[in-house]
Amino acid sequence: MIEVKNLNKSFGAKQILKGISAVFEPGKCNLIIGASGSGKTVLMKSIVGLIPVNNGSIIYNHDTDFLNIDDAGRKELRKQIGMLFQGSALFDSLTVEKNVIFPLNMFTNMTFKEKMSRVNECLERVNLKEANKLYPNELSGGMKKRVGIARAIVMNPKYLFCDEPNSGLDPQTSIVIDKLIKDITDDYKITTIVNTHDMNSVMEIGDYVLFLYKGEKFWEGSRNEIMNATNQQLNDFIFAGRFFREIKEQNTKRLSEEKNK
Amino acid sequence: MVEIGVGSVGIVVIVSVFLGAVVTVQTAYQLTTPLISKSIIGSIAANSIILELAPTVTVLILAGKIGSNIASELGTMRISEQIDALEIMGVHSSAYLVLPKILASTLMIPLLVIISAFLSIYAGMWVGEFTGAVTKEDFMTGAIQYWIPFMANFALIKATTFGFIISSVSSYYGYYTEGGALEVGRSATRAVVVCCVLILLFDYILAQLLL
Numbered sequence: 001m002i003e004v005k006n007l008n009k010s011f012g013a014k015q016i017l018k019g020i021s022a023v024f025e026p027g028k029c030n031l032i033i034g035a036s037g038s039g040k041t042v043l044m045k046s047i048v049g050l051i052p053v054n055n056g057s058i059i060y061n062h063d064t065d066f067l068n069i070d071d072a073g074r075k076e077l078r079k080q081i082g083m084l085f086q087g088s089a090l091f092d093s094l095t096v097e098k099n100v101i102f103p104l105n106m107f108t109n110m111t112f113k114e115k116m117s118r119v120n121e122c123l124e125r126v127n128l129k130e131a132n133k134l135y136p137n138e139l140s141g142g143m144k145k146r147v148g149i150a151r152a153i154v155m156n157p158k159y160l161f162c163d164e165p166n167s168g169l170d171p172q173t174s175i176v177i178d179k180l181i182k183d184i185t186d187d188y189k190i191t192t193i194v195n196t197h198d199m200n201s202v203m204e205i206g207d208y209v210l211f212l213y214k215g216e217k218f219w220e221g222s223r224n225e226i227m228n229a230t231n232q233q234l235n236d237f238i239f240a241g242r243f244f245r246e247i248k249e250q251n252t253k254r255l256s257e258e259k260n261k
Numbered sequence: 262m263v264e265i266g267v268g269s270v271g272i273v274v275i276v277s278v279f280l281g282a283v284v285t286v287q288t289a290y291q292l293t294t295p296l297i298s299k300s301i302i303g304s305i306a307a308n309s310i311i312l313e314l315a316p317t318v319t320v321l322i323l324a325g326k327i328g329s330n331i332a333s334e335l336g337t338m339r340i341s342e343q344i345d346a347l348e349i350m351g352v353h354s355s356a357y358l359v360l361p362k363i364l365a366s367t368l369m370i371p372l373l374v375i376i377s378a379f380l381s382i383y384a385g386m387w388v389g390e391f392t393g394a395v396t397k398e399d400f401m402t403g404a405i406q407y408w409i410p411f412m413a414n415f416a417l418i419k420a421t422t423f424g425f426i427i428s429s430v431s432s433y434y435g436y437y438t439e440g441g442a443l444e445v446g447r448s449a450t451r452a453v454v455v456c457c458v459l460i461l462l463f464d465y466i467l468a469q470l471l472l
Binding site: 045049050075076078081086089090091102103106107 | 341342345350351352
């Protein structure tokens with residue numbers, strides 16, 4: 001579990017995060033949604049310690065305050081974190097196999113055979129069995145994301161962070177990536193936090209949804225609650241497209257008819 | 262080590278051969294009086310090569326190649342979040358990425374300077390022979406006659422210092438790149454310019470302190 005309390009972050013005079021508090025529970029896909037510039041990526045990078053915050057607290061697993069632990073403790077905690085970056089962040093000079101084995105080489109005493117077995121298991125998990133010897137520049141966008149996921153889960157993390165996992169992907173590949181993230185979360189019972197503004201992802205995997213608007217928490221709930229939410233900014237964001245607006249209208253009409261009956 | 266050392270041998274060979282040839286021809290051009298022995302050409306050329314041309318001019322060329330390479334590599338890693346990925350894994354990214362570059366550069370650049378000095382002297386000797394400015398024997402007699410062993414130490418001290426400057430300055434500019442592709446280019450350019458200025462500055466400081 002990750003609990004964020006009253007998190008504030010400013011860049012110069014501009015306040016990006018304004019007193020954000022949220023609880024991200026294990027075994028759930030926790031989604032942070034919001035328009036571009038709403039502070040999603042800053043929040044995620046603050047939670048993993050890539051961006052220092054001004055004040056607030058970030059509690060991992062009930063008792064570890066991430067902002068008040070020493071370097072050694074932070075390093076240990078980070079071994080339990082896997083992260084999929086927006087651009088995948090694969091190491092260009094390494095093959096797929098070497099990218100995935102990298103954390104194992106750095107932090108485990110496993111034999112080469114054991115490491116390769118784990119690498120192949122992870123690549124198989126993301127449906128990339130034949131890509132071991134390819135370099136990142138030989139992969140498609142969806143394949144890069146899958147390798148990124150394989151690398152993120154190779155150390156059996158307790159926490160998985162995904163920053164815009166569907167950016168630049170076609171709808172079909174996006175669904176594959178969403179399903180993969182959901183399955184991994186369910187299978188390993190890990191705490192997953194996903195940054196997205198893809199409404200399909202929200203509807204497919206959003207067990208818990210946190211909506212940010214101009215750096216503030218404006219709404220939180222599940223994907224089922226989102227259809228009936230009354231928050232104006234959330235509705236403007238979610239139902240900006242005609243497809244979702246029509247679904248919302250049909251839903252409202254249905255509820256109204258049921259009420260009249 | 263391979264990238265910085267072996268990868269730079271080609272440019273070092275080209276630069277060194279031409280430096281040696283030019284310094285011999287130009288020295289011979291200035292020494293027209295029959296009162297001065299021809300062997301002085303060898304002495305001036307060899308001393309200039311060992312004291313200044315091999316450790317400074319060659320390294321200035323290497324600053325362009327190695328410096329821009331390091332800065333753009335680290336800059337690209339920064340903007341494509343590869344450095345963030347290392348940090349998330351719990352890897353100390355600056356130690357993991359920068360330290361090997363500093364070690365490789367500090368070790369390999371003195372070796373490249375030694376190669377450069379030998380090649381330049383031999384190129385100067387052969388060009389003197391071919392152009393008739395000075396015979397091989399006279400050139401080598403002059404080079405050996407006025408040889409001071411400390412010059413080699415001085416050249417190596419300079420090369421080691423410059424190797425450290427190139428790798429550390431370039432790594433700094435690359436590692437702290439912010440923005441996109443344009444900023445990677447700017448970081449590389451800044452790294453090379455600052456390296457060149459610092460090399461020239463330390464060239465003077467070391468000469469003043471050690472000679």
